[in-house]
Amino acid sequence: MAEIKVDISELKAEGGDIIKELAEFLKEKTNAEVKTLTNEIVVKGEEKSFSKQYLRVLLRKFLHKSELKDYYKVISGEGGALKVKGRKIPEEE
DSSP, rough: OEEEEOOTTTTGGHHHHHHHHHHHHHHHHHEEEEOOOSEEEEEEETTOOHHHHHHHHHHHHHHHTOTTTTTTEEEEGGOEEEEEOOOOOOOOO
16 A cells, blocks of 8 residues: 655645645546645555656646646655645746
8 A cells, every 4th residue: 555645735825625626636536545634635545556756747737737837836745755835936026
């Protein structure tokens, strides 16, 4: 059983609906058990059904689909976790 955590603490600023949509999206694509905790989403399933790299691709697709790609990126976090991190947006003068 593989378990990958996705840190969504910065994505929560977009609201709870985005988090629910992301959890549904991951569940649909990986056929794995997806649990939403306070600041993270935990994806549990057979190792064959998903890998960390595949999960990263799915997270990027979701951000693109939700039109948040310009504001967030997916990076590796601590202990093999993935993290959805806010991008620094240059301020226009």
